[in-house]
Amino acid sequence: MVNTTRLQTILANSPVGDVLPAIAQLNLPDWWLAGGAVRNTVWRSLFGENCQLIINDFDIAFFNYQGDAKATPQEYRSQELAAKTTLTNQFPEYKFDIKNQASFARWRSGRRSYNSTEEGVADWLHTATAVGVRLNTQGEWHFFTPYGLDDLFDGIIRPTPAHTNNPDAEKKADSFLQKCSNLRKVG
Numbered sequence: 001m002v003n004t005t006r007l008q009t010i011l012a013n014s015p016v017g018d019v020l021p022a023i024a025q026l027n028l029p030d031w032w033l034a035g036g037a038v039r040n041t042v043w044r045s046l047f048g049e050n051c052q053l054i055i056n057d058f059d060i061a062f063f064n065y066q067g068d069a070k071a072t073p074q075e076y077r078s079q080e081l082a083a084k085t086t087l088t089n090q091f092p093e094y095k096f097d098i099k100n101q102a103s104f105a106r107w108r109s110g111r112r113s114y115n116s117t118e119e120g121v122a123d124w125l126h127t128a129t130a131v132g133v134r135l136n137t138q139g140e141w142h143f144f145t146p147y148g149l150d151d152l153f154d155g156i157i158r159p160t161p162a163h164t165n166n167p168d169a170e171k172k173a174d175s176f177l178q179k180c181s182n183l184r185k186v187g
Contacts, residue, residue, distance in 0.1 A: 003149040007042065008141045011133060014041045015094070019058055022090050024135040026083050028062035028098075030117045032132030032144055035059030035097075039128050042152055043180055051180035057095035058087075061132070063117040065102040077103070122146040125169040127158045155183045 011017055016037055023033055040053040064079060080098045087096045101120035102113075114120040117132075121144060124130040128151045132144035151158050157176050159169040164187060173185050 003153060004141075004143045004145075006153070007038075007131075007133070007143065007149060010042055010045045011038065012141075014045070015055055016041055016058075016133070019087070019091060019094065020133070020135050021139070022087060023058075023060055024137070024139075026086060028060070028079070028083060029064045031060060031062040032117055032121055032134050033058060033060050034121045034132040034144070035124065035129050038131050038133055039126075039152065043128075043155060043183070046153070046155065047180060047182040050182055053176065053179050055094070057097045060096065060098045061101050061117050061120055062098070063101045063114070063120070118144055118146070123160065123162055125159060125163050125166065125172055126151075127160055128152040128156065130160055151186075155180075156186050157183055158186045 020033060037055045037058045040055055043053055044051050080100055083098045084096045101117050121130050121132050127147035130146055131149065131152055134142050136142060147160065157173040159166060163169040177183055177185060
């Protein structure tokens, strides 16, 4: 509970806090903002100017199964594109990457299908990246932290269990270290 309060305080006073209410207004099913926007905001807050990791984009994951195994990737992508257009019009200075986790395996070869947004986010490369945040309709903050928040707050880059031997996770970890020498690579 203490770490989620700390996380909320950091994010509320950042671009994440500005954009989060607009994401909530999209009413995407089972959505989470996760990834680099959350991770980099925290690490920049903790390590200051020594950490050159910035928000490159806002990764928004949601889950909307179309109920048709024959649905095309384009049919799944229409909701993503509409949400991206809305947010880009509101915040032209930011980039948005919005992905329906129900269709992920349809357009990303070699990836397995997910049964929920949470399953998709938990499968991201690193534990500090697999942290989700959202607002409910009353504006209350909610968090999805399948691996806890210790790695995020301790500046640890650790692959999630599915990616312990993944060269992409290793390469990404090295790129984080190049921009933020305060981080530590584990596992």
